[in-house]
Every structure is written in C-alpha cells, then in structure tokens.
Amino acid sequence: MNTRLNDVGFIGIQNNRSRAYLQRLAQSGFRFSYAIILTDPQRKVVAGQQQHDVSTGNASCIGSPILPDDPFVIDESRSLIETLKAVGTNYSLVDSVDMNDDLVIEALSLRPEGVWCFSGSGGNILRRPVLSLGKRFLHMHPGAVPEFRGSTTFYYSLIESGSCAVSAIFLSSGVDMGDLVLIRHFPPPTDMSRIDYHYDPVIRSATLLSVIEDYDRTGAFSVKPQQNEGKTWYTIHPLLKHLAVLELGPNIQLDPSPDVNG
Amino acid sequence: MIDAHSRHHAATKQTPKALTMTVSTYTYDAGDLLHSPNSYRYTQIHGPQFIDDWASQRAAAMDELSGGWTELDLQSQGIISRITKKPLGESNGTGYSDTSISSEMIAWSERILTEAVDTGAADTYDLVNAMLIQESRLEAVDLAEQKLALEAMRRNFECSRILHSRYERRLRHGLSISTDLALYTRTAALFGVCSGGEVDLLTLNVLLKLNDVLVANRSTISDPADRAYSHLALAMEASRVHMLRNRGTE
Numbered sequence: 001m002n003t004r005l006n007d008v009g010f011i012g013i014q015n016n017r018s019r020a021y022l023q024r025l026a027q028s029g030f031r032f033s034y035a036i037i038l039t040d041p042q043r044k045v046v047a048g049q050q051q052h053d054v055s056t057g058n059a060s061c062i063g064s065p066i067l068p069d070d071p072f073v074i075d076e077s078r079s080l081i082e083t084l085k086a087v088g089t090n091y092s093l094v095d096s097v098d099m100n101d102d103l104v105i106e107a108l109s110l111r112p113e114g115v116w117c118f119s120g121s122g123g124n125i126l127r128r129p130v131l132s133l134g135k136r137f138l139h140m141h142p143g144a145v146p147e148f149r150g151s152t153t154f155y156y157s158l159i160e161s162g163s164c165a166v167s168a169i170f171l172s173s174g175v176d177m178g179d180l181v182l183i184r185h186f187p188p189p190t191d192m193s194r195i196d197y198h199y200d201p202v203i204r205s206a207t208l209l210s211v212i213e214d215y216d217r218t219g220a221f222s223v224k225p226q227q228n229e230g231k232t233w234y235t236i237h238p239l240l241k242h243l244a245v246l247e248l249g250p251n252i253q254l255d256p257s258p259d260v261n262g
Numbered sequence: 263m264i265d266a267h268s269r270h271h272a273a274t275k276q277t278p279k280a281l282t283m284t285v286s287t288y289t290y291d292a293g294d295l296l297h298s299p300n301s302y303r304y305t306q307i308h309g310p311q312f313i314d315d316w317a318s319q320r321a322a323a324m325d326e327l328s329g330g331w332t333e334l335d336l337q338s339q340g341i342i343s344r345i346t347k348k349p350l351g352e353s354n355g356t357g358y359s360d361t362s363i364s365s366e367m368i369a370w371s372e373r374i375l376t377e378a379v380d381t382g383a384a385d386t387y388d389l390v391n392a393m394l395i396q397e398s399r400l401e402a403v404d405l406a407e408q409k410l411a412l413e414a415m416r417r418n419f420e421c422s423r424i425l426h427s428r429y430e431r432r433l434r435h436g437l438s439i440s441t442d443l444a445l446y447t448r449t450a451a452l453f454g455v456c457s458g459g460e461v462d463l464l465t466l467n468v469l470l471k472l473n474d475v476l477v478a479n480r481s482t483i484s485d486p487a488d489r490a491y492s493h494l495a496l497a498m499e500a501s502r503v504h505m506l507r508n509r510g511t512e
Binding site for chain 1 (some may be wrong): 287288290301303304305307308309310312313316386392417420421442464467470473504506507509
C-alpha cells in the first residue's frame with residue numbers, strides 16, 4: 001500500500017509532466033492526498049500538452065529511459081485518472097486550465113490540503129487570489145534559481161553551462177522567486193528531440209520524488225528564501241533553441257523523426 | 263564591418279541544398295506579426311536545415327533593405343554612422359561623413375530618459391530615440407536610466423511580443439498597441455547595439471523576435487531611415503549569432 005501524503009495534493013493538466021509526477025511517486029510508494037485535474041472545456045491543446053493528451057487521452061507507445069542511471073519511463077498509455085484510481089487517490093475534474101479561474105479557486109478552497117504539487121499549463125502565472133488561499137504550491141522549475149528563472153530555461157542553461165537543473169520552489173507573486181526547497185542537477189539529454197515531452201518531465205519528477213522522500217522522512221518541507229538577485233529569461237527564440245540543441249550545448253543526437261509538437 | 267563579415271559567415275555556414283524546390287523550415291518571419299505575434303512556445307526542432315533557412319532568409323531581407331539611404335534625415339544619419347563607426351555610404355558608394363551628435367540631442371536624450379524613469383511613463387518612440395542617441399555617443403556612457411528603460415522595454419516586449427506606443431505606470435506597457443514600423447525598426451536597431459561588443463542572450467532573444475517582425479514587413483518598409491535601421495538590426499543580429507556560434511573558438 002502506498003504512503004498517503006496527507007497534507008499534499010496534486011493539481012495539473014493531463015500531460016507527460018503530470019503523468020511522470022503521479023507515476024514516479026506511485027512506483028516509489030507514495031500517493032497524493034487528493035488530485036484536481038484541470039481540463040479545457042473545448043478540449044483544446046494548451047501549452048505543454050500534445051494532441052493525445054486531449055483526444056484519446058493516451059499514446060500507444062512506452063518510451064525508453066531518458067537518464068543513464070534512472071530506469072524510470074513515462075507510461076504514456078496511462079491517463080492520470082487510471083494512475084490515481086490504481087493507487088486509491090480521490091480526485092475531481094475542473095473545466096478550466098487556468099489556475100486563476102474562479103472554478104479552480106473554488107475547488108482548491110474546498111480542500112483541506114495545505115500544499116499542492118503544481119503541474120499547470122505553460123506560462124500560467126498564479127495571481128493574487130489563488131496565492132491568497134492559504135495554500136502553498138510546490139513547483140518543479142526547469143532551471144537553477146536564481147540564475148535561471150523564467151521560461152525555457154533548459155535551453156538557456158544548455159547554452160550557458162552545458163547542463164540542466166531543476167529547482168523545487170514554492171510559487172510566489174514574483175516569477176520563480178518563491179522559497180527554495182531543493183536544486184538537483186542532471187546530465188544533459190542525449191536525444192534532443194525528446195527534451196520537451198520526455199527529458200523535462202523525467203528530471204522534474206525525479207526532483208519531486210527527492211523532495212517528497214525528504215518530506216516523508218522529516219514531516220516538513222525544508223525551505224530557504226532565494227536571493228533576490230538573479231536573471232529572468234523569456235521564451236527562447238527558435239533559432240537559439242536550435243543553436244542550443246545542435247551547436248552550443250553538449251554533443252547530442254537528434255532523432256531523425258522528432259516527436260515534438262510545434 | 264559587421265554586415266559584410268557576418269553575412270559572408272552566414273553564407274559559408276550553409277550546407278549545400280538539393281536542387282529540388284524545398285519548403286523553408288524557418289517560418290517565424292511571415293504573417294501579420296504586428297497584430298498576431300508568434301508565441302514561440304514549444305517550437306519544433308527541425309535540425310540543421312532550420313539554421314540554414316534562417317540565414318538565407320535574413321540575407322535575402324538584408325539585400326532587399328540595402329540602398330536608398332542617401333535621403334536619410336540628419337539625426338538618423340548621425341546615429342547610424344556613430345553606431346556602426348563608419349560612414350554609411352560604404353555600402354552603396356555614396357559616402358557619408360560621420361555626422362556629429364549635437365549636444366542638444368544628447369541633452370534631449372538625457373531629459374527623456376530621466377523623465378521616463380522618474381515618472382514611469384514615456385512615449386515609446388521618443389524613449390527609443392533617446393536610447394539610440396545614448397548608444398551613439400562616442401564616449402563611454404553608463405546611464406542608470408538607460409539600463410532601467412532597456413530592461414523595461416525588454417520585459418514588456420517579451421511578454422506581449424508587440425510594441426506599444428506608450429509606457430505607463432512604472433514603464434509597463436499601456437493599452438495602445440503600436441503598428442508603426444518606424445518604431446519597430448528603431449527598437450530593433452537599439453536591441454542590436456545595446457549590448458556593446460558582447461553577446462547577451464537576453465538581448466539577442468529580443469532582437470531575433472523584433473527582426474522576425476521586420477522581415478515579415480520588409481516589403482512595406484520604404485522610408486530611408488526605416489530601411490537603414492532595419493538593415494542595421496539585421497546586421498547586428500548576424501554579427502551576434504556569429505559570435506555566439508564561435509564562442510570559445512575566436
């Protein structure tokens with residue numbers, strides 16, 4: 001039986017990042033106290049999703065491990081709900097993918113959990129009403145703060161340092177400026193065509209697991225404030241993205257049939 | 263000699279293309295980007311051809327925007343000449359002298375910047391021109407107001423990928439969306455030159471996005487100064503990308 005994280009819920013959209021979070025924790029013997037699944041009422045694909053996330057719900061294939069010393073593989077054939085049911089986590093569906101929507105705020109305010117693992121759509125910045133609910137939102141940010149705050153920091157980090165990192169932070173009103181829980185560094189991806197939808201969720205979920213294991217051991221999240229000074233990055237231009245992948249990052253391979261959506 | 267050198271480099275970096283007609287993979291420089299900007303989110307990775315396509319399309323745009331600068335207004339002439347540290351006419355054979363930036367222009371520029379930072383509001387066209395004048399000063403200038411205004415413009419443009427005709431309330435963009443290509447050309451030139459001789463990724467990221475807008479609208483850029491600023495912005499982009507690609511080897 002999995003260990004229930006009594007004060008920690010999950011909130012997110014259906015995509016590989018959310019799959020990775022739920023599946024990795026389940027495989028490691030943990031389950032969230034409760035889950036809120038955010039869905040677009042028109043079933044539109046939102047930032048961070050692929051078509052199968054909103055149509056049939058699942059992909060047919062299971063990929064290969066991403067990291068050399070980590071056998072974890074995202075099972076894209078499983079929906080979030082299947083995983084939640086398998087581990088016995090209750091959940092609700094909300095017809096919105098905007099964390100600032102009144103429906104989402106209402107769903108959160110009805111729940112007793114004080115900490116929520118956040119896996120929302122790309123670029124969904126939390127505003128004051130949701131941040132004022134008295135809940136804390138645990139976010140796995142794909143970059144080492146404070147040097148790499150903001151968007152697409154994977155790619156900037158590859159150009160600047162040739163490596164990638166994930167920072168576990170609690171969200172605040174400043175972009176990626178909330179209290180820091182943990183930073184983990186990872187080897188760069190070997191197959192760049194899988195960076196957005198496979199490498200990214202795998203290393204984020206590995207960091208989440210580290211945080212949850214520590215929480216399970218100590219009964220609390222150990223946090224420290226970030227330095228204010230830092231750098232905020234914005235969505236990378238596709239030319240720089242290509243240079244990061246093909247020339248400036250580590251020596252990596254490009255899959256001849258990339259599976260990254262535009 | 264930024265333009266000639268960088269364009270030559272961009273050309274030599276290209277791989278041989280098949281003789282058959284191919285569709286470009288670089289599609290971010292097309293469409294009505296003044297009203298419907300690219301989001302640049304989750305962009306597809308295409309492989310080396312993408313870089314070649316970018317280089318060839320940018321080179322073609324620079325060719326289209328070359329020439330016609332003999333009728334530049336004196337202010338633009340002075341700014342561009344100073345920034346490029348060479349007479350503009352070298353490219354088209356007419357020759358310009360290095361027109362001075364007058365003390366009145368510098369004083370106006372400093373006043374605009376100070377007011378913008380003090381009040382948190384500014385007309386964007388004036389603000390960009392003021393910063394271009396500061397960038398064109400021959401002596402080294404390190405204005406705190408310039409840094410603050412540049413950072414505000416970068417943040418605002420990155421968030422919306424469009425320019426606004428005014429900035430208000432601590433230099434945040436107002437409601438007035440600008441479709442003025444003269445503003446876009448000057449802003450692109452500003453972000454082309456503002457990082458000095460260094461490659462600053464944050465600045466280059468803005469420049470690439472602004473230049474996508476310019477290239478998408480190049481057929482309607484007819485004013486001599488607009489064409490010259492556009493050419494400068496594209497040349498600086500090529501120079502910066504060249505420096506980035508060869509970082510550590512030169």
